[in-house]
Amino acid sequence: MSTATAPRSAPAPASTPRVSPWTWLTVFSRLLAIQGSWNYETLIGNGVGFCLEPLLRSLPGGVHGPAFKAAMTRESAYFNAHPYLASVAVGALARAELSGVPPERIERFRTALCGPLGSVGDQLVWAGWLPFSSLVALTAFGLGARPVAVILTFLLLYNAGHLALRVWGLHVGWTRGLGVASALGNPVLRRGPAHVARAAAAAAGIAIPLTAARVLNGGAIPLALVLAGGALTAVMLVRLHGRVEGWKLALVLIALFALISVAR
Amino acid sequence: MRELLPISLLGGVLGLDVVCFPQMMVSRPLVAATLAGAFVGDATTGVLLGATLELIALATLPFGASRYPEWGSSAVVGGAIAAALHTDRAGALTVGVLAALATAWISGWTLVKLRQWNAWLARRKRPALDAGSRGAVIGLQLAGLTADLIRAALLTAVAYGLIFPVANAIVGVWSFGDQLSRAVVVTIASAVAASAAWTIFHSARYARWYFASGLAIGLLLLFAR
Numbered sequence: 001m002s003t004a005t006a007p008r009s010a011p012a013p014a015s016t017p018r019v020s021p022w023t024w025l026t027v028f029s030r031l032l033a034i035q036g037s038w039n040y041e042t043l044i045g046n047g048v049g050f051c052l053e054p055l056l057r058s059l060p061g062g063v064h065g066p067a068f069k070a071a072m073t074r075e076s077a078y079f080n081a082h083p084y085l086a087s088v089a090v091g092a093l094a095r096a097e098l099s100g101v102p103p104e105r106i107e108r109f110r111t112a113l114c115g116p117l118g119s120v121g122d123q124l125v126w127a128g129w130l131p132f133s134s135l136v137a138l139t140a141f142g143l144g145a146r147p148v149a150v151i152l153t154f155l156l157l158y159n160a161g162h163l164a165l166r167v168w169g170l171h172v173g174w175t176r177g178l179g180v181a182s183a184l185g186n187p188v189l190r191r192g193p194a195h196v197a198r199a200a201a202a203a204a205g206i207a208i209p210l211t212a213a214r215v216l217n218g219g220a221i222p223l224a225l226v227l228a229g230g231a232l233t234a235v236m237l238v239r240l241h242g243r244v245e246g247w248k249l250a251l252v253l254i255a256l257f258a259l260i261s262v263a264r
Numbered sequence: 265m266r267e268l269l270p271i272s273l274l275g276g277v278l279g280l281d282v283v284c285f286p287q288m289m290v291s292r293p294l295v296a297a298t299l300a301g302a303f304v305g306d307a308t309t310g311v312l313l314g315a316t317l318e319l320i321a322l323a324t325l326p327f328g329a330s331r332y333p334e335w336g337s338s339a340v341v342g343g344a345i346a347a348a349l350h351t352d353r354a355g356a357l358t359v360g361v362l363a364a365l366a367t368a369w370i371s372g373w374t375l376v377k378l379r380q381w382n383a384w385l386a387r388r389k390r391p392a393l394d395a396g397s398r399g400a401v402i403g404l405q406l407a408g409l410t411a412d413l414i415r416a417a418l419l420t421a422v423a424y425g426l427i428f429p430v431a432n433a434i435v436g437v438w439s440f441g442d443q444l445s446r447a448v449v450v451t452i453a454s455a456v457a458a459s460a461a462w463t464i465f466h467s468a469r470y471a472r473w474y475f476a477s478g479l480a481i482g483l484l485l486l487f488a489r
Contacts, residue, residue: 032286037408039382050405069396076401126325147311151295197468204461205478215450230454237459246323246456251365257448261440
């Protein structure tokens with residue numbers, strides 16, 4: 001769970017600006033490309049501006065007005081968040097901009113949002129939902145599912161969570177505005193990562209031997225040797241405490257094996 | 265090599281999915297290698313390679329600015345090579361996984377270069393961005409998306425074009441049996457997956473017991489078959 005501090009609560013603006021369904025659809029589709037210009041200096045800052053742009057068009061004076069230009073400058077500056085939870089920021093910042101919240105308050109709020117939206121999203125999605133979905137699909141593979149069924153299992157499961165998170169984020173950001181901090185205390189965000197981690201640990205236990213068995217396609221003794229060898233190597237890797245990256249070790253060992261096979 | 269163009273386009277689209285658009289994880293090895301195998305006419309080989317690679321990919325989490333392999337285009341390269349070589353030939357799966365991992369190494373580097381290029385472009389457009397230009401913001405985003413698509417497609421084309429003939433030659437002189445070859449690869453992949461599972465989940469309360477229970481269920485299912 002994240003140790004980052006959530007921004008302090010503030011009351012939501014009284015009146016809700018009107019936004020057409022088409023604009024929401026445009027914003028949502030842009031959210032899928034929020035990392036399009038990801039870079040080491042402004043991170044997803046430009047992406048946030050890109051997503052907010054259709055909403056900011058309704059500011060007084062339109063796209064050529066000073067309010068729009070000032071808002072675009074503010075919203076395209078440095079920003080860091082998990083790409084899925086950035087929808088919370090986009091919704092809340094849009095609400096603040098369209099409600100006429102003072103710029104310096106928006107900037108403080110924007111800065112405060114970065115930490116929590118990054119760490120919570122990383123734990124919930126990258127270290128939770130993604131490996132869990134992979135392991136469930138690998139279990140389906142290990143149980144003999146056909147290729148189409150395996151990839152559909154993964155894509156439907158993963159994206160049910162992914163898209164729901166983006167939609168929820170945009171909705172909660174927009175409806176609560178600067179008061180969105182309370183939404184970050186949602187039980188799914190606070191306790192979800194631990195629950196997903198336990199489910200994924202169980203899924204890992206099921207999926208690894210089943211997947212190994214199907215790829216090996218051999219008898220019980222070769223499989224027992226593979227699982228025992230795998231367990232021993234895994235213990236060694238864990239004891240190295242991250243000093244060796246697993247995928248790089250795999251590359252080196254498989255390359256050596258190929259070299260021996262060709263040279264002997 | 266007739267498949268080079270469709271494979272490159274597939275690699276481009278799936279490489280784009282990793283970071284830029286739409287991050288629906290069609291770029292995961294399990295999906296990407298299966299699709300690549302299907303493009304070459306053998307989805308079953310694709311899913312075999314994809315599952316093996318997915319075990320290894322569990323160890324890499326795409327946290328923000330960290331450097332990680334770009335699995336989309338590399339899994340396409342590996343899946344297409346294994347499918348084109350046919351897994352009934354000893355060593356085909358091993359060589360396919362090796363091709364994917366080697367491409368993944370390079371692809372991670374190309375992602376870093378792309379991010380540096382995006383930063384350079386953003387610096388050049390700084391005056392327009394500071395003036396609140398919507399054209400600059402949208403242009404920067406579209407340039408990044410296009411560059412990533414081209415990066416992944418080119419990487420796939422070059423990797424497939426260079427590695428496939430070498431892979432074909434290696435499988436031609438492969439001396440180990442099919443069973444041993446698969447056993448070595450799957451042992452390594454299982455080890456990486458198990459250590460990744462421990463690293464990611466061990467801090468969650470009771471996670472080790474959940475893992476042990478899952479393992480018991482998995483072994484029981486194997487025994488029951």
